[in-house]
Amino acid sequence: MIMTKLSTKNLVSPKGFKAAGLHCGLKHKKKDLAMLVSEVPASVAGVFTTNAIQAAPLGVTKKVVYETKQMQALIVNSGNANACTGKQGKVDAEEMQQLTADKLAIDANLVGVFSTGVIGEIMNMAPVRQGVAKLDLQDSLESAIDFAQAILTTDTVMKNTAxxxxxxxxxxxxxxxxxxxxxxEPNMATMLGFITTDANISSEVLQQTLSSLTDVTFNAITVDGDTSTNDSVVIMANGLAGNEPLTPTHPDWANFYKTLQVVAEDLAKMIAKDGEGATKLIEVNVVQALTDEEARKVAKTVVGSPLVKTAVFGADANWGRVIAAVGYSGASVDPDKIAIKIGGKLLVEDGEPVPFSEEELMQILKQHEVKIDVSLGQGEGSGLAWGCDLTYDYVQINASYRS
Structure with missing residues (x-):
């Protein structure tokens, strides 16, 4: 398997993509409007939030992904989710789509629309109209950074990989x-993910691939258990690399599949690590479950437990919170076969406590990344999940989000 990490981490590194981002006025000072375009219509795939309440842009974008099955451009705003905004929200999302199409002289059915921010506020379209006109699309690193900055809300860092x-x-x-x-709390959550590639692959194969990879990447993270109204991951593949069409029977399929998985996993882990107020990334690895699905269920339950998250924040060596979460995960569990490690230190074996140094474990829990391993002793299933600690700052950030 051949794969090389690119140091530029540039969204427009694949051939034929350009991007832009700027401050149009939806937010007070920070960039809040972004656009991404391919030279040619691209194959497209997408996965979207499972929340029954879905923002207006999702309806527009789903038609592009599932009906047109090609996408050439997408527009994103931050500062306003355009969710729970009724008929006007749909009108505004469609106008954003048409504004982009007119700017690029392409069919509106090739344009995806994405919004993120406060729910329940009608979009102020005047600055959006002005902003679209000013967007200067380039294939430079600077333009990719502008795009990445313009889609952020409470994020503390950009999230890029290539x-x-x-x-x-x-x-x-x-x-x-x-x-x-x-x-x-994916399936999916307040997250937006945009992936570009110059690979030649059909939308149908791309959709199957993204859907399967989402289960072990974007759907394997949790911050606070809430599921939002806007969340989407979309991949555009414009074929300009010039390879033969990729399918699972292609000799180099493993190269493409694994590289896409690593890109998705990188982004998922960056999101988990940047949880609101977070100070630590938590990784939970579950093995010897009856199935991979059960392993992932246990892993997400452990990493999503408020008691586990607060214990990690406080560097409290309380493995009882981990085993309790395993027990209520809904997976098949034999208490006499469970083993637990934190930071590689064995704490529980065959369901019984193992003597350990509290001071040594406390030092492990003070690190920026904390790994928890759980073995269920039941079968061959395995799964990973990522999350973050739960801090005082999380409450402060969310108590004053609209102000």
Whole structure:
């Protein structure tokens, strides 16, 4: 398997993509409007929030992904979710789509629309109209950074990643950027993810691939258990690398599939690590479950437990919170076969406590990344999940979000 991490981490690194981002006035000072475009219509795939309440832009974008099955451009705003905004919200989302199409002289059915921010406020379209006109699309690192900055809300850092691989002897690049730091309980959550590639692959194969990878990446993170109204991950593949069409039977399929998985996993972990107020990334690895699905269920339950998250924040060596979460996860569990490690230190074996140094474990829990391993002794299933600690700042950020 061939894969190289690119140091530029540039969303427009794949051939034929340009981006832009600027401050149009939806937010007080920070950038709040972004656009991404491909030279040619691209194959597209998407996965979206499972919340029954869905923001107006999702309806527009789903038609592009599932009916047109091609996308050439997308527009994103932050500062306003355009969710729970009734008929006007739909009108505004469609206007954003048409504004982009007119700017680029392309069909509106090739434009995706995404919004993130406060729910329940009608979009102020005047600055959006002015902003679209001013967006200067480029294929530079600076333009990719502008895009990444413009999609952020309560995030503290940009989230970018990029890798190259080889397909049919040609370089194929896969890059991504994302936002999200709260209400992260995928299927999916307040997150937006955008992935670009110059690979040649049909929308149908791309959709199957993204859907399967989402289960082990974006759907394997949790911050606070809330599921939002806007969240989406979309990938555009414009084929300009010039490879033969990719399918699971292609000789270089593993190169493409694994590279896309690593891009998605990088973005997912960055989101989890940047949870609102978070100070630590928590990784839970579950093995010997009856199935992979049960392993992922246990892993997400542990990493999502408020008691586990607060114990990690306080560097409290309380493994009882971990085993309790395992027990109520809903997975098949034999209490006499459970083993637990934190930071590689064995704490529980065959369901019984193992002597350990409290001071040594406290030092492990003070690190910026904390790994918890759980073995269920039941089968061959395995799964990973990522999350963050729960801090005083999380409450402060969310108590004053609209102010």
């Amino acid at each position: 890798y190259s691989t080889i397909v049919d002897g040609k370089e194929v690049i896969i890059a991504g950027t994302a936002k999200g730091s709260g209400m992260i």
